[in-house]
Amino acid sequence: MSVEAPAPAALPQSRHLATELPGxxxxxxxxxxxxxxxxxxxxxxxxxxxxxxxxxxxxxxxxxxxxxxxxxxxxxxxxxAERVLTGVQEQIRQFTHTCFMVTPYEGYVAVAERLAELTPVPGPARTALFNSGAEAVENAVKVARTYTGKTAVAAFDHAYHGRTTLTMGLTAKSVPYKRGFGPFAPEIYRVSGSYPFRDGLSGDEAADRAIDQLEKQIGADALAAVIMEPIQGEGGFIVPARGFLKRITQWCRENGVVFIADEIQTGFARTGQWFASEHEGIEPDIITTAKGIAGGMPLSAVTGRAEIMDAAHPGGLGGTYGGNPVACAAALGSIQTMAEERxxxxxxxxxxxxxxxxxxxxxxxxxxxxxxxxxxxxxxxxxxxxxxxxxxxxxxxxxxxxxxxxxxxxxxxxxxxxxxxxxxxxxxxxxxxxxxxxxxxxxxxx
Missing domain, CATH: 3.90.1150.10 (Aspartate Aminotransferase, domain 1)
Known part of the structure; x- marks a missing residue:
């Protein structure tokens, strides 16, 4: 049996069960x-x-x-979304792929320009584009390690950062994401975060606990990066207590540690701001994004402070499909839709x-x-x-x-x-x- 989509038509915005599920x-x-x-x-x-x-x-x-x-x-x-569809169709008529590392194209640059305008990264920002959220996280870690010359990376309880070997190590939950798939990448550490419903701690109390663990179990002199979702997604949509993230980012900046905000699920208007970091008044050194960026097309981004992003040597970042022109066209249409439709x-x-x-x-x-x-x-x-x-x-x-x-x-x-x-x-x-x-x-x- 082949399944063909119906002819294009307005899809009624009402629930309707013609059969039991599955039909x-x-x-x-x-x-x-x-x-x-x-x-x-x-x-x-x-x-x-x-x-x-x-x-x-x-x-x-x-x-x-x-x-x-x-x-x-x-x-x-x-x-x-109409702007996404139009952008994709127009780009497909021109070309589907050249590889930005071989023959670059404007769409990649235009997406990077929009992210430089929108993301709450301090100072001039640079963006590298990839395909998936896990790929963005891996590259953010690579950049942080290159910039700092250090190797350790700390994540938090209840974290989710992906399903690749490195990002499984950063992810906290075993089933279904990790069980039976090890060993994982080395130099990954886990510390306590902030889960107000279960730990009852204020933001300052939870931050004191986390910082104490970072200093005693790893040490700032070995720590390249701390990564955290501003709202922990797969862990349970956990919103940290007010002030927790600000204290953690401040400690990172004072100790030469790169703070990475994983905004893959929280980004692009989802939380009522362009990025969830804005609710907390923090300016991450690096922000990873994907999911909502391109209206369903595979695209992800690592956006960070220029001096950090430029630390990687030429050719050190990229990938065959990273920043595909069709996905970039979709992203520009998606971002335009979010802005114009508020x-x-x-x-x-x-x-x-x-x-x-x-x-x-x-x-x-x-x-x-x-x-x-x-x-x-x-x-x-x-x-x-x-x-x-x-x-x-x-x-x-x-x-x-x-x-x-x-x-x-x-x-x-x-x-x-x-x-x-x-x-x-x-x-x-x-x-x-x-x-x-x-x-x-x-x-x-x-």
Missing amino acids: PKAQELLTRQQAVVPSGVASLMPTFAVRADGGIVEDVDGNRLIDLGSGIAVTSVGAS LAERAVELERLAVEHLEAAQQQDPRIGEMRGRGAMLAFELVDPETKAPDAALTAAAAAAARAQGVITLTCGTYGNVIRLLPPLTISDELFTEGLTIITEALKEA
Whole structure:
């Protein structure tokens, strides 16, 4: 069976279940998938997409699903944003690839110029483009090591930075990301971060603890970089206590350590600012970005202080596909869409809707231990009401029930007990509220 997308047409922005999930066409595709795709590549929804736009994903059986995942924070401008599509089509008519390291092109430079304008990096900034978030993190570490002449890198509890050998070492959670895949890269260290719901520490208290560990377990004279997500994504959408990140970045600057902000999930209007670092009033030495940068095309970036980025020797950074011209065109269209449609402000509106809904749900259900996040990067943690112990089974059951009703629902958290909300910033109020209602009703029944 071959699956062809329907002819282009406006995709109705309403949930519709024509079949149970999976439907008959999806079941046939699942059988084909199992025959040729390894089981390690697991899919969340038991169906196959053919169209997506706004807040809706349509599958092969004609089901329309409410999208509260955005392809894990990628399609923030929607999966068929007009400026992204136009830019991609125009670039494809010209050429698809030359390799920037061989024959450069303007699109790469234009993306770097926009990132120099937007990212909260102090002073003149330089950007190198790559393909994935993990690749960006690896190259940020390479740059930091070259610049400082030191080798150690510190990450935090509950961190997620990727699935490659180096980035698995930086990532905290074992299953499914690390178990059985070692050994990992050397000179990677882990210290305590800030998890206010569980550690009860102020920003200064948590920073004192982390700095003490950095100094005693590693030492600034050996430490090339400290890397942290301003909001820890896969770890549970953990927002550090106010002041924690400012203290850590200050210590890094005073001790000749490069501070890398991993904004791969938090960047590009997702949290209500262009970058989550702006909420904390910090200026990282390097920022890594991907996901929301290019409206679904594979692109990532390492943007940093000019003197740091220029430390790598000519030819030391790059890659065959890094900064592909089609992906660069998509990024320029995506960034233009965010600016002109004021999607950072839209993220704040979505936060208001979600907080209002979840606060009401929390008053009725003490299993919602905490809701947290910023903008359209929100989550709630499910716990035993008496002990506050994580309840992963409840989380899985509620998420599965919501998916069965046509809502793309993601979970996360070191303990597997967090439901996260990452809607496209272009989703309507009505769709978003309907998705929230289905999730909280599924939680009542779980």
